[in-house]
Amino acid sequence: MVAAERKEQPEQNEERIDPGARFAQMEGALSEKLYAQMRLIRRFEEQLLERFDRGLLVGTTHAYIGQEADAVGVINHLRAGDVVFSNHRCHGHYLVWGDKPEALAAELMGRSGGLVGGRGGSQHICDGGFYTNGIQGGIVPGALGLSLAKKVRGEDAVAVVFIGDGTLGQGVLYECLNMASLWGAPLLIVLEDNAWAQSTPSYREVAGSMLERARAFGLEAGEIESTDAEDIYDHFGGIIEDVRQSVRPRLEVIHTYRLCHHSRSDDQRPAEEVEARRADDPLPKQRQRVSGQRARAIEEAVEARLLKAFEAAEAQAQPSIEQLDDPLLRGMPGPHT
Amino acid sequence: MSQTVLESLNQALHRMMQADERVHLIGEDLLDPYGGAFKVSRGLSTAFEDRVWTTPISEAGFVGVAIGMAMGGLLPVVEIMFGDFVLLAADQLINHGAKYSWMYNEKVDVPLVVRLPMGGRRGYGPTHSQTLEKHFLGAPGLAIVATNPFVDSGRLLETATLYDRRPVLFVENKKMYARRQRLIDQGRCESMAARVSAGPYPTVSLSFGGFEMADVTLVAYGGMAELAVEAAERLLIEDERYCEVILPTSIQPLEMDAIAQSVARSGHLVVAEESPGAGGFGAEVISALPAAAWAALRAQPQRVSALNVPIANSPALEAATLPDVDDLLNAMRRVAPASSSRSATG
Ligand SMILES: Cc1ncc(C[n+]2csc(CCOP(=O)(O)OP(=O)(O)O)c2C)c(N)n1
Numbered sequence: 087m088v089a090a091e092r093k094e095q096p097e098q099n100e101e102r103i104d105p106g107a108r109f110a111q112m113e114g115a116l117s118e119k120l121y122a123q124m125r126l127i128r129r130f131e132e133q134l135l136e137r138f139d140r141g142l143l144v145g146t147t148h149a150y151i152g153q154e155a156d157a158v159g160v161i162n163h164l165r166a167g168d169v170v171f172s173n174h175r176c177h178g179h180y181l182v183w184g185d186k187p188e189a190l191a192a193e194l195m196g197r198s199g200g201l202v203g204g205r206g207g208s209q210h211i212c213d214g215g216f217y218t219n220g221i222q223g224g225i226v227p228g229a230l231g232l233s234l235a236k237k238v239r240g241e242d243a244v245a246v247v248f249i250g251d252g253t254l255g256q257g258v259l260y261e262c263l264n265m266a267s268l269w270g271a272p273l274l275i276v277l278e279d280n281a282w283a284q285s286t287p288s289y290r291e292v293a294g295s296m297l298e299r300a301r302a303f304g305l306e307a308g309e310i311e312s313t314d315a316e317d318i319y320d321h322f323g324g325i326i327e328d329v330r331q332s333v334r335p336r337l338e339v340i341h342t343y344r345l346c347h348h349s350r351s352d353d354q355r356p357a358e359e360v361e362a363r364r365a366d367d368p369l370p371k372q373r374q375r376v377s378g379q380r381a382r383a384i385e386e387a388v389e390a391r392l393l394k395a396f397e398a399a400e401a402q403a404q405p406s407i408e409q410l411d412d413p414l415l416r417g418m419p420g421p422h423t
Numbered sequence: 424m425s426q427t428v429l430e431s432l433n434q435a436l437h438r439m440m441q442a443d444e445r446v447h448l449i450g451e452d453l454l455d456p457y458g459g460a461f462k463v464s465r466g467l468s469t470a471f472e473d474r475v476w477t478t479p480i481s482e483a484g485f486v487g488v489a490i491g492m493a494m495g496g497l498l499p500v501v502e503i504m505f506g507d508f509v510l511l512a513a514d515q516l517i518n519h520g521a522k523y524s525w526m527y528n529e530k531v532d533v534p535l536v537v538r539l540p541m542g543g544r545r546g547y548g549p550t551h552s553q554t555l556e557k558h559f560l561g562a563p564g565l566a567i568v569a570t571n572p573f574v575d576s577g578r579l580l581e582t583a584t585l586y587d588r589r590p591v592l593f594v595e596n597k598k599m600y601a602r603r604q605r606l607i608d609q610g611r612c613e614s615m616a617a618r619v620s621a622g623p624y625p626t627v628s629l630s631f632g633g634f635e636m637a638d639v640t641l642v643a644y645g646g647m648a649e650l651a652v653e654a655a656e657r658l659l660i661e662d663e664r665y666c667e668v669i670l671p672t673s674i675q676p677l678e679m680d681a682i683a684q685s686v687a688r689s690g691h692l693v694v695a696e697e698s699p700g701a702g703g704f705g706a707e708v709i710s711a712l713p714a715a716a717w718a719a720l721r722a723q724p725q726r727v728s729a730l731n732v733p734i735a736n737s738p739a740l741e742a743a744t745l746p747d748v749d750d751l752l753n754a755m756r757r758v759a760p761a762s763s764s765r766s767a768t769g
Contacts, residue, residue, distance in 0.1 A: 169495075202528040212527035217494075221518050227484050228519060231491020231499075238447070238473075239496060258515075261484030268479070412563055413524055415676055418587050418623050 103214035104166035105183050117375035120315045122384045123162075124154040127178040128369055129388050130187055131346070133396060134177070134194060138350055142400070143194060147208040150178030152313070152345030155368035156278050157182045159318025159340075160246060163326040167236070167243040169215040171229035175278075176211065176218040179248055184213045188395040197402035204405045223249065223256025226275070230262045230335075233273040237333060244330050246274045252283020254292050254299065263303040266335035273335040274326060275300070280344040285354040300337035311341035313368040316375070428576045429600040432463050435577030436500070439584055440471045443498065446584060449476040449489050450502030450538075460504045461540055461600055486512035486537060490520040490590070493535040500584055505551045506539035506594070510558070520590045521564035532588040536580070542596040542646040542697055543745050548736035554646065554696070554729075556594050557703040560675055567675040569594035571648035572602045573612060573627045574619075574672055582623045594674070596646035596697075615652075618681070624673035626681040631655060632665035637689035639759045641751065642669045642682055642708055647695045654751035666755060674704060679711050686716040691759040692724040695751055700728030725754040 112119045131149040138147065150157070153175070161170065161182040172179040180190060186201070193200025194208055201211045209220030219225050226247055233245035253259065254277070266273050277296060281288050300307040306328075310321045318340065329336050343363040347353035353360075373381050426434070439446045448467055450459065454477045458465030468475040478485040482503065489499035503509050509516070520533045543552035556567050566589045570576040576595070583591040607617040607627060618628040629652060630637065639658070643651035648670050655666035667685045671678045686692050692712075694705035705726040712720075727746045735741050 202526060202530070205528050206526050210522075210526045212523075212530050217523070217527070217531075219519060219522075221514065224487065224514055224519055227487020227515060228491035228494065230484075231488035231493070232495045233491070234488065235492040235495025235497045238492075245491075258481075258483045258487065261479070261481035262488070264479055265481065265484055265488060269476070413529065414564055414566060414589065417676075418566075418589065 101214045102166040103184055103216065105161050106163060106165040108185060109162040114380065116319075117316065117372065118380055118384065120158050120319065121372045121376050121381065122388070123158045123182055124315060124369055124372055125384055125388050126187065126391070127154045127157065127181050129392055130181060130190070131177060133392055135350070137396070144196065145207055146349045147194065148175040148349050149346045150175055152363070152367065153278060153280060153342050154178055155313050155315035155318050155372070156276070156340050156342060158315050160276055160322045160326070162319065163323050164244065164246065167215070167241050169217070169229070169232050169236070169243065169245045171225045171232070171245065171247040172216070172218040173222065173225060173248055173250065173253070174209045174220045175250070176209065176248075180211060180213070180216060180218070183216045186213070187392060188398055189213070191395045191399035192402055195399045195402075196404065197399055198405040198409065199399070199402045203409060222253045223259050226259050226262045230266050230271055230273055233271045234269060237270075237272055242330055244272045244274060244326055246276060248276050248278060250283060251277065251279040251281070251288045251296070252286065252291055254296060260299070260303070263300055263305060263335070263337070267304040270333050271335045272329050272333045274329045275335070275337040277337060277339045279339050279341045282344065282348070282355060284348045285352065296339050297337070305335050305337050307337040307339070309339040309341060313342055313366045313371065315368055315372050425603045425606065427601055427603055428570070428572055428595070429461070429463060431575060431577035431604055432580055432595070433465055435580045436464065436467055437470065438577075439581055440467060440474060443585060444474070445496065445498040447474045447476060447492065447497050447499045448502065449478060449485055449499055451478055451480060451504050453477045453502065459502055461597060463538070463595075463600070464502060482508050482511035483515050487515040487519060489535050489537070490515060490523070490533055493520075493533045493590070494523065494531050498534055498584055499536070501535070501537045503537060503539050505547070506541035506555060507550055507553050509537065509539055509555065509592070512537075513558070516559065516565060516590065516592070517562045521562050524589070525564055533590045534588045535590040536583045536593050537591070538580075538593045538595060540595050540597045542598055543734045543741055544598045546736055546738055546741065549733035552734040552741070554698040556592060556674065557696070557698050559592055560704070560707060564589065565675065566591045566673070567594065568592070568624050568672055569645040569674050570672060571627075571645055571670050572599060572605050573607065573629065573648060573670055574625055575604065575606060579624065579672060586623065594645055598646055602649065620678065620681055622678070624678070626669060626671040626673070626678050628681050628685060629655070629668040629670070630665065631659045634667065634688070636665040637667045637685060638664040639666045639691040639693060639755045640669060640682065640685040640689045641666050641693045641695065641755065642671070643695040644671055644674060644704065646697050647746070650746070650748050651695060651751060654748045654755065657748065657752055658755055662756070662761065664759070664761070677707055677711055679713065682708060683713050683716040686712065687719045690719050690721040692720065693727060693751065693754045693758055694724065695727040695746060697745060698729055699731040700726045701731060703728065722758050725758040727751055727754045
């Protein structure tokens with residue numbers, strides 16, 4: 087839809103994405119479907135980082151390597167009308183939500199065919215109810231507001247917001263825990279505790295208990311310590327339904343680990359620590375559940391898809407200066423113009 | 424008797440909430456019988472119980488919540504108790520709400536209004552008297568609208584809430600709430616000739632002499648509007664010289680047409696604002712003057728603004744800090760001394 091048409095519609099009218107329905111329709115057993123999604127995320131990120139190394143991309147990017155089980159475990163339970171607000175580490179969440187590596191690759195390469203026309207890049211994407219922003223903690227109020235808007239409009243939708251352990255330092259989060267509880271918001275805060283925030287280990291940034299912080303405001307809170315995709319998937323099925331039915335907010339911590347650097351080349355973690363955690367890599371864990379033959383077929387399909395996605399993105403034109411116009415200067419849409 | 428600005432705003436909120444169930448009101452202490460610190464929200468929670476959200480003291484949080492609500496298809500109006508507190512929500516406004524439409528390639532709108540009671544002259548002291556919207560000037564994606572008694576404040580708020588798809592900072596002035604609206608009728612406002620520009624957020628031009636007689640153009644907005652008119656009247660009575668007062672309501676983007684046309688006639692420009700001038704509205708107006716208006720200028724434009732110190736509680740100090748009618752008059756006399764006066768042919 088072109089911008090001008092969009093403006094005439096008073097309601098937001100984006101394409102509605104239904105990750106749950108797509109997941110249900112995917113071929114194969116649960117274990118195969120989860121492996122296929124995780125493999126897509128992993129290889130997407132690896133290829134992305136490799137392209138950075140070759141100087142084909144600008145800026146920075148935060149890979150999700152090691153945390154793939156979280157995205158597939160949570161987002162596959164969501165359905166059309168639900169919304170996700172994600173953070174700087176959003177590619178994995180998005181690939182499960184939107185399943186468009188082509189448009190994501192184009193966005194990261196700053197092309198006009200990207201998810202948001204090259205305007206957002208790695209940390210600022212949007213597609214059919216999926217939004218991300220790179221300001222730590224700042225996305226939580228918006229996610230809360232979206233969840234309340236859905237409730238007010240009579241939809242039985244859930245809003246999920248992903249934050250990291252380091253983001254527990256942001257005050258606006260606690261304003262939102264308070265309001266979410268007071269107002270009965272269908273909001274699920276998924277806290278991916280990967281033990282580090284950039285170069286700062288959690289013991290230097292989080293005092294007390296993560297769960298008790300939420301419970302103090304009257305939220306239900308729970309946790310799972312796992313990098314097993316099927317465990318996480320099982321864990322969240324009930325939780326998301328519970329948030330939907332009870333119309334109450336909840337905080338859920340996933341204790342996990344990031345196997346890659348923070349963004350592109352920054353890693354201050356002790357090498358032994360990272361090495362020890364490789365045993366928990368979710369990907370081989372999931373692969374073991376799939377026959378060798380199916381696994382190879384999945385891997386080939388992923389490679390072929392990504393090859394095409396990145397090649398297509400690279401072949402696209404750079405956006406032109408005409409795409410820079412500012413809606414503010416274009417004036418006010420609506421009956422008065 | 425005409426309505427007060429406060430009545431106009433309050434009735435507009437009632438009308439809008441009646442007409443459109445997407446309108447929700449969000450802010451601190453909004454419930455009746457209190458009805459908000461300045462009573463603009465009075466009666467609304469009684470009439471529309473489910474759509475008035477009285478909040479904890481969480482400005483960043485609830486402005487952000489309103490952003491999410493706007494993205495989710497509602498039309499939220501946020502009341503910040505004192506405009507000063509909007510700084511707590513600056514991240515939400517600048518890095519979130521104002522950006523989303525553009526950065527998501529216009530896939531979403533954020534039709535949000537944040538009402539800001541600004542301004543001093545009521546003895547509230549350094550943190551409750553400021554006029555802070557200039558700190559948001561130049562944030563892409565954020566519209567700033569400031570009302571004044573010469574426009575229908577309620578209609579302006581309606582326009583911002585129901586029809587504008589952008590996030591709008593809606594600047595009110597505390598001192599103005601109790602003032603009666605002085606609306607323009609058939610080209611007149613009391614003893615002044617008046618013009619109103621077309622468009623959703625009008626610029627009002629006022630002149631005691633009719634628009635043929637212009638010795639100086641005085642641009643002001645918000646809480647400075649009535650002071651500007653008073654200064655124009657005194658310039659006429661005391662000096663027998665004519666001032667055109669130009670009152671834009673769209674501060675960002677800045678509406679320059681009426682200003683430029685007046686300057687082309689008068690050759691002299693004074694710009695007034697209630698906040699300290701550095702980096703503010705006056706600087707913007709002057710630098711945005713088109714070439715034709717610059718060519719018409721016969722003297723360096725003058726700025727009238729607050730002293731660059733916080734606003735004291737003491738009435739004497741507060742008065743000394745904020746610009747008043749005498750400051751406006753003096754600036755006009757400086758920029759356009761009697762010897763430079765133009766004839767009535769303008
Ligand atoms: C408000 C804000 N401050 C600082 C940053 C810079 N920054 C980006 S990611 C990051 C660490 C976040 O840690 P965490 O929340 O644990 O998430 P993780 O990166 O571990 O997934 C920081 C400090 C930011 N993006 N936003």
